[in-house]
Amino acid sequence: MARVFANWSVRIGASALVFLLFLAIAAPYLGTVDPTLFDAGSRDLTPGQAGEITTLEGDTVKHVFLMGSDSFGRDIYSRVLYGTRVSLIVGLACAAVALAVGIVCGLLAGYVRWLDGPLMRLMDGIMAIPAILIAIALVALWRASLPTVIFAIAIPEIPRVTRLVRSLVLTLREEPYVEAAVSLGTPPLKIMFGHILPNTIAPLIVQGTYIVGFAILIEAILSFLGVGLPPDVPTWGNIMAEGRVQFVAYPHNVFFPGIFLAATVLAVNILGDGLRDTLDPKLAKRVEPE
Amino acid sequence: MSALEVRGLTVALPRGADRAQAVSDVSFQVEKREIVCLVGESGSGKSVIAQAIMGLLPAALPVSRGQVFLEGEELTAAAPARLRELRGARMAMIFQEPMTALNPVMTCGAQLDELLLFHGRTSPAERRKKILQLLGEVALGDPERMLASYPHQLSGGQRQRIMIAMALALEPALLIADEPTTALDVTTQSQILKLIIEVQKRHGMAVLFITHDFGVVAEIADRVAVLRLGELVESGRREEVLSHPRHDYTRMLIASVPSLKPAQRATLPAGPAALETKKLSKTYTERRWLGPRREVHAARDVTLAVRRGETLGIVGESGSGKSTLARCLARLIEPSEGDIFLGGTNIARSKPAALRPLRSRIQIVFQDPYRSLNPRRTVAQALIEGPVNYGLSREQALERAGRLLALVGLEGSSLERYPHQFSGGQRQRICIARALAVEPEVLIADEAVSALDVSVQAQVLRLLEDIRRKLELAMVFITHDLRVAAQVCDTVAVMHRGRVVEYGSAAEVLVHPRDEYTQALLAAAPGRDFGFGSAAQEAARPGSGA
Numbered sequence: 001m002a003r004v005f006a007n008w009s010v011r012i013g014a015s016a017l018v019f020l021l022f023l024a025i026a027a028p029y030l031g032t033v034d035p036t037l038f039d040a041g042s043r044d045l046t047p048g049q050a051g052e053i054t055t056l057e058g059d060t061v062k063h064v065f066l067m068g069s070d071s072f073g074r075d076i077y078s079r080v081l082y083g084t085r086v087s088l089i090v091g092l093a094c095a096a097v098a099l100a101v102g103i104v105c106g107l108l109a110g111y112v113r114w115l116d117g118p119l120m121r122l123m124d125g126i127m128a129i130p131a132i133l134i135a136i137a138l139v140a141l142w143r144a145s146l147p148t149v150i151f152a153i154a155i156p157e158i159p160r161v162t163r164l165v166r167s168l169v170l171t172l173r174e175e176p177y178v179e180a181a182v183s184l185g186t187p188p189l190k191i192m193f194g195h196i197l198p199n200t201i202a203p204l205i206v207q208g209t210y211i212v213g214f215a216i217l218i219e220a221i222l223s224f225l226g227v228g229l230p231p232d233v234p235t236w237g238n239i240m241a242e243g244r245v246q247f248v249a250y251p252h253n254v255f256f257p258g259i260f261l262a263a264t265v266l267a268v269n270i271l272g273d274g275l276r277d278t279l280d281p282k283l284a285k286r287v288e289p290e
Numbered sequence: 291m292s293a294l295e296v297r298g299l300t301v302a303l304p305r306g307a308d309r310a311q312a313v314s315d316v317s318f319q320v321e322k323r324e325i326v327c328l329v330g331e332s333g334s335g336k337s338v339i340a341q342a343i344m345g346l347l348p349a350a351l352p353v354s355r356g357q358v359f360l361e362g363e364e365l366t367a368a369a370p371a372r373l374r375e376l377r378g379a380r381m382a383m384i385f386q387e388p389m390t391a392l393n394p395v396m397t398c399g400a401q402l403d404e405l406l407l408f409h410g411r412t413s414p415a416e417r418r419k420k421i422l423q424l425l426g427e428v429a430l431g432d433p434e435r436m437l438a439s440y441p442h443q444l445s446g447g448q449r450q451r452i453m454i455a456m457a458l459a460l461e462p463a464l465l466i467a468d469e470p471t472t473a474l475d476v477t478t479q480s481q482i483l484k485l486i487i488e489v490q491k492r493h494g495m496a497v498l499f500i501t502h503d504f505g506v507v508a509e510i511a512d513r514v515a516v517l518r519l520g521e522l523v524e525s526g527r528r529e530e531v532l533s534h535p536r537h538d539y540t541r542m543l544i545a546s547v548p549s550l551k552p553a554q555r556a557t558l559p560a561g562p563a564a565l566e567t568k569k570l571s572k573t574y575t576e577r578r579w580l581g582p583r584r585e586v587h588a589a590r591d592v593t594l595a596v597r598r599g600e601t602l603g604i605v606g607e608s609g610s611g612k613s614t615l616a617r618c619l620a621r622l623i624e625p626s627e628g629d630i631f632l633g634g635t636n637i638a639r640s641k642p643a644a645l646r647p648l649r650s651r652i653q654i655v656f657q658d659p660y661r662s663l664n665p666r667r668t669v670a671q672a673l674i675e676g677p678v679n680y681g682l683s684r685e686q687a688l689e690r691a692g693r694l695l696a697l698v699g700l701e702g703s704s705l706e707r708y709p710h711q712f713s714g715g716q717r718q719r720i721c722i723a724r725a726l727a728v729e730p731e732v733l734i735a736d737e738a739v740s741a742l743d744v745s746v747q748a749q750v751l752r753l754l755e756d757i758r759r760k761l762e763l764a765m766v767f768i769t770h771d772l773r774v775a776a777q778v779c780d781t782v783a784v785m786h787r788g789r790v791v792e793y794g795s796a797a798e799v800l801v802h803p804r805d806e807y808t809q810a811l812l813a814a815a816p817g818r819d820f821g822f823g824s825a826a827q828e829a830a831r832p833g834s835g836a
Contacts, residue, residue, distance in 0.1 A: 176656035177664045180721070183620050184676035184728060185649040188642075198666040 004278045013271025020264055024084040032078035033063060035234040042073040047252050068252045070242055079234040080257050086146075086235045087216045087264060093150045094215035095208045098157035103204070105158065106165020107192045111173060120166070123159035131156035135218055139227050149228055153218045157211050164207055168200040202279035209272030213265045220261050236261045291362045293463050293496030294320040294343065294381075299356035301338050301347065301520075312338045312351055313520045320464065325490060325497040327507045327528075329543075330517035331743040336500045339517075340466050343498070344383055345373040361463055379409060382457035386469040388449035392441040398452045399437030405459055424455040427492075428485060447478035451485065458489060465490070468500045475607035476770065480814035483510050502744065504547045505773070505817030508532060516540045532820060546748040547822040548773040550815060552796040558780055559599035563631070564764035565619065565652065565732045566595040570628035570638070572614050588614035590788045592628070596781070598731060601758060601765040603779030603796065605772060605811070611788040612768045616736040619766060620654040621645055633731065650680050653725035657737035659717035663709035669695075669720055670705040676728040687727075694723040697760075698753060715746035719753065726757065733758070734766040739774060751778055772815050773822070776800050784808045 004010055023030070033053055039060070042051035047068040052060050053075065066077040109119040126134070131153075138152035172178060173196065181191050222228030223237025224244075231238055236257035243253020301313040313335040320326045330336045341347045343358050345365060358365040360381055365373065377383075385391040393401055399421065406417045425433040428451040441449055450470060457465055467486065471479040487510060490497050499510060507514055507528065514532070515525035516539065524537040535541045570592040576584040589611040596602040606612045618625045621637055630638045632651055640648070656662045663672055673691035674684060682690070692702050698719040709717055718738060725733060735754060739747040755778060758765050769775050775782055776796060783793040784805065792805040803809045812818070 176658060176662040179617075179622050180654070180656065180662060180724065181664075181675065182622060183649055183652070183654050184724070185646045185679040186675060187646070187679075195664055195667075199664070 004275065007274045007278045009270050009274025010278065011274075013267045013269075013274055016263065016267035017271060020084055020260075020267070021088060023081055024088050027078075027081040027085065030081060031064075031066075032081055033075055035074065035079040035082040036232060037074065037078075039073040042069050043071055044246070044250055045069040045073075046250070047256075067256045068250065070239075070250075070253050071246060076239065076253065076256055079239050080236065080260055083234045083236045083239060083257060084260065084264075086229065086233060087219060087261070089146070090150055090153065090219040091212040091216040091264075091268070094154040094157065095211040097150060097154035098161050098211050099204060099208055101154070102158045102161025103165055103197065103200075105162040107169055107197065109162060110166040110169025111188065111192050111196070116166075119162070123162050126156060127159045129156070132218060132221060135222060136225070136227050139222065144228065144230055146229065146233075149219060149222065153215045153222075157214065161204070161207060161211075164203060165200055168203065169196055172196045172199055205279060206272055206276040209268055209275060213268035213272070216261070216265055216268070292319040292359070293322045293324075293361060294498065295359040296339070296343070297357045297359070299339065299342060299358065300354050301335070301342055301351050302354040304350045309519060311354075311520055313342070315356070316517070316520075316522045317356075318515050318522065318525055320496040320498050322463070322496050323490070323494045324512045325487070325499055325510055326513045326515060327511035328498060328500045328515050328517060329502065329504065329507055331502060331543075331745065333519070334517040335520040336517050337468055338520075340383065340468050340498070340500055343464075343466060344377060344381065345370075378405065378462070379460045380462050381464040381466065382460070382462040383466040383468065384450070384453045384457050384470045386472050388446065388453045388473075389441060391453060392449060394441055396440070397437065398439055398441065398444070402437070402452075402456060402459065405456055409460055420459070421455075424459055427458065427489065428452075428455045430455070445478075446474050447482060450474065450478075450482055454482075454485065454489065458493065461493060462495065464496045464498065466498045466500070469502070470499075471506065472501070472503070476772070476816070477607065477810055477814040479506075480509075480816065483816065486510065503816065504532070504544055504744070504822065505815065505820075508817030508820040508822075516543070542745060544822065546744045547817075548748070548751070548771075548777040549822055550773055550776050550800070550812075550818055552776045552779075552800050558795075559597050561597050562633075563595040564598045564633055565766070566631040567592055567619070568629045568631070569593055570615070570618060570630060571626050572611075572618055572623065573626045587611075587788045589618065589625075589785075592783075592785075592790055594783055594790070594793065596732070596764045596766055598764045599758065599762045600781065601767050601779045603775040603782040604766065604768045604785060605770070605775050605782055606785035607770060607811075609787075610785040612770075612785050613736055614788075615785070616654065616734050616766065616768050619732075620652055620734055621649070622654075650676065650728035651730055652732040652734065653728065653730040654734040654736060655718070655721050655725050655738045657740055659714045659721060659741060662721045663717055663724075665709055668706055668708055672709075672720065672724050673705070673727050676724065680728060690727060691723070694726055695720075697726070697757070698723045713746075715742055715750060718742060718750055722750075722753065722757070726761070729761075730763070732764045732766065734768070736768045737770065738767075740769065740771065747774070754778065772800065772811060784811065 034056065037053050037055060039053045042053060042065065045051050045065045045068050047066060050062065050064045053063045054060050063075065065075055067080060068076050070076060105119055109116045134156045135152040138155065139148055142148040178191060178195055181195050219228060219235065220237035223235040224241045226241060228237055229235055239257040240254045247254050297317050299313055299316045300311055303310060303312045316339060328336045328339065338351060342353055347353065353366055360376060402421045403417055406420060411417050411420065422433055425436060430436050430448060430451050471482050474482060483506065486497065501507060511528045513526065514528055516523050518539050524531060524535065524540045531540060532544060535544055570589060572589045574586040574588055592615055594602060604612045604615060617623045619630060625638050628638060629636050632648060635648065637645060637648055670688060670691055673694060674687035677687035677690055678684060691705060695702055695704055700716060700719055712720065739750050742750060751774065757763065767778055779796045781794065782796045782799040783790045784799065784807065786807045792799055792803060792808045799808060803812055
């Protein structure tokens with residue numbers, strides 16, 4: 001563990017993510033207003049300009065628009081901060097779903113031999129369709145809501161996790177300690193979850209971080225295309241989509257959510273690289289021999 | 291002038307290692323026309339010395355003091371370009387694993403050709419002549435086919451011959467051989483040793499031969515230098531060091547080499563067989579979409595029996611089917627034909643669910659102590675797994691685990707530690723304890739001591755012997771090492787290409803072998819003319835050990 005945190009990539013990536021998590025949780029206390037509020041008098045303000053905003057009760061209050069406002073007069077700063085919540089939830093939940101399903105499928109495919117063929121051909125089938133198209137199709141089939149979006153993004157990720165777990169299981173099941181467990185009369189389920197799974201954790205964590213980054217990007221793309229979450233939920237994707245029309249006149253509408261998106265995905269990937277170097281001994285050896 | 295002189299060589303280890311120096315203040319010489327054996331157990335720094343001489347040390351291990359002279363020229367101060375010239379031309383090296391030392395995507399011929407080209411032989415005809423001459427010299431038949439082959443198409447012995455041919459190509463003054471026969475079968479080993487002696491004589495080379503095996507030392511050395519934890523403890527002429535070792539460590543090492551003479555046991559146990567096989571076969575079939583099906587008979591018609599309190603040795607070279615047999619006996623794989631009787635029950639074709647209640651009666655200890663324990667489980671978790679599977683409570687199982695640790699000679703505090711905190715020998719003890727935890731009747735040891743240093747090997751053998759006696763186990767001992775077999779086995783079965791070619795009491799099979807193959811195996815055992823292992827034999831005799 002100490003070795004993991006001694007790695008600078010891990011330190012930088014993790015602290016950036018902790019900061020984003022803080023922004024997401026503390027969003028209501030950071031000088032934001034309800035992200036759905038708008039005021040016709042404060043349309044298209046540039047960053048830092050002061051203006052007024054109408055609350056739900058109908059009062060008009062003074063407000064400084066740190067990141068400007070959009071063509072409805074909504075506060076972009078508030079919308080971006082609240083959007084952080086959506087992005088992080090989608091990213092983490094997608095990774096959790098994809099890992100959970102992928103681990104089960106991978107263990108079964110690797111350990112139960114007759115399941116290997118059918119399961120892996122199914123996964124090949126899913127991999128043959130572009131991830132974004134599956135996601136769009138699934139969201140279009142179901143009603144657009146947070147769980148739908150999460151599943152729609154997670155499903156195309158499952159084959160990758162399954163393949164990884166299966167390949168690890170295929171090598172681990174030949175290890176003498178697994179054979180020793182067999183000869184000690186340990187039932188197959190206990191061997192799968194007690195002996196094999198714990199030894200796949202390191203590469204899975206690394207894979208998980210990449211899924212987080214990927215899921216955040218896909219969610220933004222879906223929202224940008226207007227097939228993601230309902231438009232009343234502020235996400236980086238739909239803020240950018242709404243700002244796109246006025247991009248030449250008011251670039252800040254796209255700029256701020258874009259910067260957050262890029263920084264988040266970068267942080268996640270830097271963390272993933274750092275974890276790979278420290279947790280995955282095989283890869284670490286390849287990077288710096290002996 | 292000596293061919294090689296090492297003077298006060300000291301190589302530093304990075305901070306945080308188990309000692310400050312990999313090699314400290316080592317001095318020795320290798321004269322022309324002389325073979326010097328550098329002997330030591332793992333971690334003694336013998337390979338580091340070879341790398342230091344070749345100038346191949348990794349940056350983390352710098353030479354901090356001392357000098358190396360090759361034919362009077364100081365190597366430790368030489369420029370990298372000069373070292374590159376000398377490597378190959380004046381000093382050459384052969385390695386333990388010829389498969390990894392050869393480039394897998396180049397034919398052997400191309401690799402030999404490249405070597406000659408880089409060192410200035412420009413005419414293709416001249417190079418070809420030289421290559422064919424070299425292959426003749428290392429006695430490789432069918433040179434055309436050898437040259438066109440990729441390394442994986444050749445056997446281990448053939449690959450090592452190619453390596454030797456490459457080393458000889460430029461007529462070096464010094465040949466460094468780093469455990470060149472350790473990965474080879476005993477019959478191949480004896481051929482390669484003969485070859486090395488032969489080419490050394492013919493070219494008048496100096497050879498620095500690194501090994502852990504005193505049998506090999508007895509076979510090949512003119513002089514011996516013994517290393518222990520980076521320090522040279524003793525050196526001298528072969529006969530002197532082997533017969534009259536002065537240092538305690540050397541004495542201990544030589545005493546640990548098991549004798550080839552079978553240990554006598556007063557009475558052999560009688561009674562019904564604990565484990566018996568009848569016409570057991572295992573065939574692997576490789577199905578292909580196109581082309582014929584390929585069948586490999588890993589084991590054929592094996593009929594054996596072992597009683598409680600008896601040790602059955604299964605001896606053979608790699609690929610003889612002995613490990614396949616072990617895995618069939620433990621029912622980790624299903625045999626293709628034949629029967630296995632475990633105390634009267636035929637388990638050859640039992641389904642996994644029916645097998646589980648029987649598994650506690652037959653246990654197996656594997657070769658590689660580093661892979662036999664789950665790295666993420668503590669010793670306690672490993673030891674209680676079996677008993678808990680068979681219905682013991684955690685507390686009872688833990689109590690038994692504590693007793694077993696004491697039995698195999700480990701401290702009780704080991705229970706909460708993880709496998710990586712133990713040495714190879716200690717891990718093998720843990721594996722033995724784990725196998726014993728379910729109170730088996732039959733214990734299969736599949737090359738259980740082959741990966742261990744000779745001194746540790748002697749301890750583990752003693753432990754196994756002790757346990758067999760105390761618990762009245764039937765033991766199946768699988769090994770490639772005839773010395774080990776001679777010390778622990780009551781009956782011996784010799785396997786060759788999947789078949790048992792000779793089966794009988796150890797005294798008969800190992801002293802008066804009838805089968806041609808057994809005779810060849812015995813003849814190839816290194817150092818057979820030398821009376822090793824008087825101490826080990828005493829220790830193995832009932833009543834005097836433990």
